[in-house]
Amino acid sequence: MVPSPSCWACSSSSPCRDRQFGALALGAYLLPEATIRWNEGVHAVRQLVVTLTFLAVPALVLLGIAVFIPSSFLSLVFTAKLSSAAPAFAYLVVAMIFLCISVLLTNYLFGVG
Numbered sequence: 001m002v003p004s005p006s007c008w009a010c011s012s013s014s015p016c017r018d019r020q021f022g023a024l025a026l027g028a029y030l031l032p033e034a035t036i037r038w039n040e041g042v043h044a045v046r047q048l049v050v051t052l053t054f055l056a057v058p059a060l061v062l063l064g065i066a067v068f069i070p071s072s073f074l075s076l077v078f079t080a081k082l083s084s085a086a087p088a089f090a091y092l093v094v095a096m097i098f099l100c101i102s103v104l105l106t107n108y109l110f111g112v113g
Contacts, residue, residue, distance in 0.1 A: 034111025
């Protein structure tokens with residue numbers, strides 16, 4: 001049985017979705033911190049940088065995996081049949097990184113008002 005293209009997309013997007021959930025969880029920390037700091041008359045840039053750092057470390061590891069060993073990683077996590085999605089893996093990781101950054105910046109701007 002040959003896997004469908006939707007299986008390929010699913011196999012390459014599953015590792016990337018964790019970053020998005022992480023951005024949502026970290027945004028739950030950032031939003032009240034930004035609101036509290038803004039009401040005190042200062043910015044919460046330090047909290048924003050810490051939150052982006054917490055997100056950047058695993059994102060860069062996943063980007064390194066997606067660039068250097070995508071087929072091996074997808075074969076290890078999923079099956080060898082689904083490793084044909086490896087060429088799209090790096091693009092998807094980069095797109096999810098930008099999506100995570102935009103979620104965090106949106107949460108920061110919500111807190112600032």
